[in-house]
Amino acid sequence: MGDGVLSQEEINALLAGGVPDAPADTSGSGGGGELTSEEIDTIGEVANISMGSAATSLFALVNIKVEISTPVVTETNWDELASNYTDKCVVVRIGYTKGIDGSNVLVLKENDVKVITDLMMGGDGTNTDGEITELHLSAISEAMNQMMGASATSLSSMLGMMVDISPPNATLTDLAAVSGGEIDSFLENNFVRIAFKMEIGDLVDSEMMQLYPISLAKEMCGAVQNTMETDSKSTVDDAASPPPAAEAAPPPAPEAAPQASPPPAAPQMDPNMMQGQPMMAQPYYAPQPQINVQPAQFTPFGPNFSAQFAQENIDLILDVPLEVTVELGRTNKTIQDILDFAPGTIIELNKIAGEPIDVLVNGKYVAKGEVVVIEESFGVRITEIIKD
Structure with a gap:
């Protein structure tokens, strides 16, 4: 009914009390794929929380405000993914060693890695000339280790289990020139693509991708569901169980005597009356101590107090080394210049x-x-x- 006119098939379906079958949704947003729309939403929420923790860790490394936007979750394959990248990218593979089974792959643009590396080395993020070197790959591996470590901690809370990761492995890769299986075996089939918009101050306004195997995504969704059910059951059980005080209420405490009147003295019993009679316990009231409360008195400082104090106490620190x-x-040198240092090199000051x-x-x-x-x-x- 795209032009506003019912077709004969639609008319027949309406007369029969139904509607014609809608075409399957294969856009990768949940319909027609291996993940349901509920699982897509769950993965998006998990990624949003875990990457929030990762952004905080990256901020601590680069000392510049880092913002990672709400993720967009889709199902895709390697050919479709690689067709969107014409330049080389840095691919970081991180495996999960505890809690969940599988691995994930992060894809970052080459210039973004140079900016992050320069900031980590104490630069201003503008030294992005030259090719990606082992120094860049080592620095981004450490950054991803810190970020995904924080993300694993958030996952542990959401999934209700301890989650740990392996050390990241970063490589400079031309996505169009390799197959997905050369990076990780799960990339040979359909997988989950989570796209984040990443902003680092006014230096980076780009996109970072996180790739999951579908089996791992389903495992995380199941763990989240189990955690939610456990928490819900625990809340219901706590509400249904009676409070401990209802089972055995303690006897009422005796009323305290007014503080203004002195406590009553315990009655004196005749020793003759105690012969062969059980001794009854008498309540004992401890006398309240008298507390003397006065306002604090402070000695006023003189006009030259600070100078006198410094002059009198300077001798105490004369032996501090x-x-x-x-x-x-x-002088300022680039990392490349420092790596080229050798015996006999002259450094101009x-x-x-x-x-x-x-x-x-x-x-x-x-x-x-x-x-x-x-x-x-x-x-x-x-x-x-x-x-x-």
């Missing part, structure tokens, strides 16, 4: 020959000086004290 550093100069050198105490710039030689040892003659 401080680290004195003499800095000839500084930002100081001119003969220029005064800097003297730092515990990292604070305090003086300038010049290099001298004292009995075959180097020394520094202070030429200027730096005042704040």
